[in-house]
Amino acid sequence: MKIRIDKLDVLFSEFIRKRSKGYCERCGKYYGWERLQTSHFYGRSKKSVKWDEDNAVALDFGCHQYFTSHPLEHVEWFKNHLGERFDLLLGRMRNTHPKPDKELIELYLREKIKELENGK
Secondary structure (H helix, E strand, O other), X not given: OOOOOOXXXXXXXXXXXXXXXXXXXXXXXXXXXXXXXXXXXXXXXXXXXXXXXXXXXXXXXXXXXXHHHOHHHHHHHHHHHHOOHHHHHHHHHHOOOOOOOHHHHHHHHHHHHHHHHOOO
């Protein structure tokens, strides 16, 4: 089944990859933001955190595939990466109401991308 991607998904992915400044967040190797992939911890079907910046990192293809094949290491890495925010992300993931405000998320992401591009 093909994954359905809308304009907010594209914008979110751009933000996550630009936030990493082009470096894979697992191995630290530089690829440039355009060659990285956005990897979600909680799958994209979890609408409550689908566009949550704590729920995604920028990874190169190899690291993304590694985490897909090694889910226990994926969990441990994300726990270390987020620290105390990991439990907060779990709470947000479990909250299914109200539905995310996609327009507000889009405005937020556009502003964050602008800040990254302006070096703030």
